[in-house]
Amino acid sequence: MEPLFMEPVFQEKIWGGDSLQTEFGFELPSENIGEDWAISAHPHGVSTIQNGPFKGQTLDQLWQEHQELFGNQHGDAFPLLVKILDAADDLSVQVHPDDAYALKHEGEFGKTECWYIIDAKPGAQIIYGHTARTREELAQMIREERWDDLFNKVTVKKGDFFYVPSGTIHAIGAGIMILETQQSSDTTYRVYDYDRKDDQGNTRELHIEQSVDVTTVPARDTTLSISETKHGKSSVITYLQTEFFNVYEWQVHGTLQLNQQAPYTLATVTEGYGKLVVEDKTYELTMGTSFILPNEIKNWELQGEATLIASEPGEMA
Template identity: 35%
Template sequence: MERKLYPLKFEPILKQRLWGGTKLKAVLNKNTGEASDIGESWELSGVPGDVSVVSNGFLKGNSLSELLEIYMSELVGDKVFEKYGAEFPLLIKFIDANDALSIQVHPEDELARKRHDSFGKTEMWYVMQADKGAELISGFKKDTSKDEYLKALESKELDKLLASHEVASGDVFFIPAGRVHAIGKGILLAEIQQTSDVTYRIYDFDRKDAKGNSRELHTAQALDAIDFSGGGEYKTEYTSRENEITEIVESPYFVTSLIDLKGKELKKDIYNLDSFVILICVEGEAELIYQKNQKETVTAGDTLLVPADLKEFSIKASGSCKLLEVHMPDVPKGEKSSIKGS
């Protein structure tokens, strides 16, 4: 009897960071041991050297790369596989900023391909928890010239040009490639991004690591990547509706919605998506019910990959639960990824 694909969980890939803390353990129950500087938990990754491994069911121990080789479009969808092949297109993380991250920028696809043979890095943040007064940086306050930027960078007054935003739980920020940004101290968030680990560090607040060394800056590389336009609304506004699905971000790289459940079962079908679905539990607990009443429980901090071939399922919450639902946008038939090897 053929075994069918099912909702997949993966072993978290934990990353020590200079700015990391303890919330991934305290709030999201990640097994970080005694470490007090775990800044990132990579929940679903196809990044070379950091490929996720299944933690549940009969496929336990298999890597995401192996699943793509075996199941192909059954896992990700026909058009997604046609475009990306063996490259899984998204990277899902939880980030705990016990201290501010560096001010940074990411290149768009063409520049990233040229320099790094990589995808670009467009991303979004969903704030799960924020200490009182916590802020993040997203974009310039106003249109800025390269000369203004370089002068502010040299005089260590870059913050005067950048837009700071006080944040609270539920806030969303979409960060297209090219936008200067930084996660501030005291913020725990979920990050959804293109599969890329390319970051240009602009300014690191003159910090030094445990050995007294400053981290590398990428001033010249960043200059070609930055979008110097400014102003406008950087925060993504949306209205969450209880027991409904609210789309919050639609981009060429991913579509993200918020599912806000309270004591209800929500039936889903993905016949028309031609894409996998990622469910990220950001609050509470729920059951995903599929294939003749089989169940998978998710609690805050869990991430599930629902294969494209699993066309129907439901999500049931006896109490309150919030999940981010992520899938690929419609991919034009015949479109190919331009990354080598895809």
């Protein structure tokens, strides 16, 4: 069985730039590409398999027709989505619903996500959480546009990691590139968008009522228990283990041998280069390479000097 390598799906955004080309070497269709949907079965951007017996097929098709690849994890939709985001400008301040609200109002999963900071310009910031103590205070602060009082700002650097559960007010700031692991959902409620206009001179839609409905109040503590396991000169950092997904950093310095821990594993190279060895077959890895290790692959070896962010489905995925 071969790994499943993914063709990137690029999304143009008002806040996007060209770093996915200058830093990762992708050929971009425009100068305002904000997102690479690296591993996705979501209908708004479906990945296509690049190699092997399933070359040319889409990930959503494999999920429906070849459940054996995913350990027979029966479900209506592939549960995870991995993106690389290039924020040349500030993203809107937003919040995502949980499963119950999203399924009722949007007909899809809710959106819990997490961010690995691939790179950040000096002083770059994210908005992460809020100060309101009650839902009524939240609504009032939004109504009065008391943004500086409401939003918590955090300065970030390369290698930082953030957990962003549904209900968390958040925004990625200008000058930041991240690897995002999330539930397979495209539901976003905008709280604030800096009053900016699109190419037609229109402001983007805000979703104040929904935002107040779904925001967790008061903001929850998302302190993480991050651990590192050494494998010679290489290492595995465990960032997160939740009901939706488990997320790891694979630091490869020479070689790193790993065994399957879940029905399938997703991975993206965020820095460096190297090789993936599966059953004596070798695959080249460069920045931006994304792949799935399906259920039949029980162990593999990584070689080279590289950083990969990997994820697995959680118990509820």
